[in-house]
Amino acid sequence: MLKFIFWSLLAVNATLFAYGQGYLGHFSGNEREPARLRNQLNANQLTIVSAERAGHAPAGDAANVAADGKATPQPLACVEIGSFVIADARRFEARLAALNLGDRQSRRNLPGTEISSYIVNIPPMGSKEAADKKAAELRGMGVTNYFVMSDNSPMRWAISLGVFKTETAAQNQLAALVKQGVRTARVTPRMSGSKLLAFQFRDVDAELQTNLEKIRADFPNTQTHSCR
Numbered sequence: 112m113l114k115f116i117f118w119s120l121l122a123v124n125a126t127l128f129a130y131g132q133g134y135l136g137h138f139s140g141n142e143r144e145p146a147r148l149r150n151q152l153n154a155n156q157l158t159i160v161s162a163e164r165a166g167h168a169p170a171g172d173a174a175n176v177a178a179d180g181k182a183t184p185q186p187l188a189c190v191e192i193g194s195f196v197i198a199d200a201r202r203f204e205a206r207l208a209a210l211n212l213g214d215r216q217s218r219r220n221l222p223g224t225e226i227s228s229y230i231v232n233i234p235p236m237g238s239k240e241a242a243d244k245k246a247a248e249l250r251g252m253g254v255t256n257y258f259v260m261s262d263n264s265p266m267r268w269a270i271s272l273g274v275f276k277t278e279t280a281a282q283n284q285l286a287a288l289v290k291q292g293v294r295t296a297r298v299t300p301r302m303s304g305s306k307l308l309a310f311q312f313r314d315v316d317a318e319l320q321t322n323l324e325k326i327r328a329d330f331p332n333t334q335t336h337s338c339r
Contacts, residue, residue, distance in 0.1 A: 190320065191338040192327050193309025194221055199330055200308040206326045207310070215313045223303040229281035231288070232260075233270040233295050242268040252292045272296055311338055 195203055200218070207216060236242040242259045249257055249270070258271040272288060275281040281298045288296050312323065327333055 188313070189338040190312045190315045190323065190335060191309050192312075192323065192333055192335050194307040195309070195330065195333060196307065199332075200310075203310065203326065203330060203333075206329075210319070210322060212312065212319075217311050219309055219311065221305045221307040221309055223305040225303045226300040227303040228274050228276055228301045229278050230274045230299050230301055231272040231281050231284045231296055232266070232299055233272065233293075234297065235260075235265075235267060235269040238268060242270060245270060249293065254288065254291060254293060274301070 192203075204218070210216075233245060236245055239259075239261070246257060246259055254272070256273060260266045260269045260271055272293075273281070273284045275284065278298065278300075285296055285298055312319070315323070324335065327335060
């Protein structure tokens with residue numbers, strides 16, 4: 112009887128060992144583990160990747176890939192073409208008409224390169240209220256010859272204290288104002304108006320840039336550069 116029990120237990124242990132090693136397969140399927148691994152789809156091409164790579168694609172790649180899988184060029188913020196004399200500017204503008212750019216196209220006068228006069232001024236105050244307050248301070252100091260500049264220019268809301276042909280005359284006026292207690296005035300040169308023009312273009316993609324360069328090539332004295 113003891114021998115029977117001993118051999119029965121030995122047989123059960125042997126069976127359990129064989130099952131655990133995969134020699135007898137599994138009840139859920141008649142495959143050993145090595146065989147099941149080989150039958151996995153592309154098991155030999157499995158690659159371990161980092162959590163960062165698995166979580167998301169690079170932002171730049173996602174933004175530049177269109178639905179067909181091809182990279183889409185990003186538009187340039189601004190392109191400027193200049194410098195045109197007036198006659199060439201008119202011809203260039205006529206050539207641009209076919210592109211139908213609308214408000215993506217604008218024209219501006221280029222600043223001059225020669226000093227025409229000198230202005231004694233208190234720099235722009237930022238708002239009409241601040242300029243008026245400063246003007247009231249000037250009146251309190253006995254300064255009556257001033258002008259608040261309200262035009263749409265870089266000098267908007269500055270206060271003019273006199274315009275002079277020569278820098279010497281402007282400096283003499285500044286010295287007199289300092290004696291009256293005006294501490295924030297300065298002398299600024301004013302440039303003469305330029306007769307040259309430039310064109311600016313917004314949201315320029317690769318196709319538009321190519322078309323613009325084809326037109327610009329017929330105006331050899333002009334240049335293309337980026338702008339803001």
